[in-house]
Amino acid sequence: MAKKIDVAVFLLCIVVVATAINCVNAQNDTPENKSCYEECEKECEGEGNGYTFCEMKCDASCATGELKMKLEKLMHHD
Numbered sequence: 001m002a003k004k005i006d007v008a009v010f011l012l013c014i015v016v017v018a019t020a021i022n023c024v025n026a027q028n029d030t031p032e033n034k035s036c037y038e039e040c041e042k043e044c045e046g047e048g049n050g051y052t053f054c055e056m057k058c059d060a061s062c063a064t065g066e067l068k069m070k071l072e073k074l075m076h077h078d
Helices: 002-027 031-046 051-075
Strands: none
16 A cells, blocks of 8 residues: 555656646746857857757756846845
């Protein structure tokens, strides 16, 4: 019985994580993020880096920049 509950909890966790990832990806499709990503990718590939490396680097960099802008907007929203 305990094993069935463990499996059910594990599957539920997988569903929750997958949903969270989809929500984050949907939020990052703003025009600002798209232009950031395109510029970063062009620069990264121009340096001779591979597609996968550039995709991961630019995703992280642009998402961080967008989060920073959102936080600054919230902090200065008086």
